[in-house]
Amino acid sequence: MNQATGAPGTSRPGGRTARVREAVLRAAGDALADKGIGGVDLAEVARLAGVGKTTVYRRWGTVPGLVADLLAEMAESSLPRARTGALETDLAALAGLILKTLTDERQGPLFKAVIAAAASDPQTAAALHRFYRVRIDEWAPCVAEAAARGDVPAGTDADEVVRALSAPLxxxxxxxxxxxxxxTAARAAAAAAAAARAGAYA
Known part of the structure; x- marks a missing residue:
């Protein structure tokens, strides 16, 4: 992660730096889930994390900068894609992961807060877009592999299949x-797989 001169979350720190980042991001996530982005205060996050206020202001600078790093950390730590050997079961695994995230008592409110903030804050929006770009890049290969097996038409847009699964959820x-x-998750996965097989995304 760069310091004040660069975007948070651009490298993975080690040692004490990693522990500070983990504590601050955990406190920031808790505050987001409880209060929404309007209720997040850097000084309070520092207090909850047990680190110096100066450290938080120097390394993250603003609440959107902190949220951007939180999303980067979530993308880094999210589960890797399934490799079941069949498109339907791969997509079912993705739908299950999305369902688990959105219905989690902490993660659900956190995502709602971030998505709401992204509607009016360009930095938060950019961080949210990067987060989903990472997740699409992780899961799109299951569609490319299905195309290589002949399960869906050649040229199927893998990104669009992942988006089609996610959208109803x-x-x-x-x-x-x-x-x-x-x-609901199972239907979303089945519908995306059926549409891909029918050539809707080719």
């Missing part, structure tokens, strides 16, 4: 308030 999470449950 996020719609329920953010817009409709309809239940998010394993059946």
């Amino acid at each position: 996020y719609y329920r999470f953010l817009v409709s308030g309809d239940p998010l449950d394993p059946d």
Whole structure:
């Protein structure tokens, strides 16, 4: 991670630096989940993390800078993609992971807070876009592998298949308030796989 002169989260620190980063990001995530981004204060995050206020201001600078690093850390630590050998079960694993994240008592409110902040803060929006770009890059190869096996048409847009799976889950999470449950996740995965097989994303 760069210091004040660069974007947070651009390298992975070690030793005490890593412990400080972990403590600060954990405190920031808790504050986001509890209060939303408007309730996050750098001095309070420093107090909760047990580190000096100067350290937090010097290394992260602003709340959006802290949120950007939090998203970078979440992308770094998220589970790797499934390798089941079949598109349907790979996509079902992704849908299950999204469901688990969005319904988690801490992660769900945290994502809502970040997504809400991204609507009005360009730095938070850019960090959120990077987070999802990392996750799409992680999971898109399962579609490319399905194309190589002949399970979906050649030239299928793998990124679009991943987006198509994710979209109905996020719609329920953010817009409709309809239940998010394993059946919903399974349907989203099956629908994305069926559409990919039919050539909808070719």
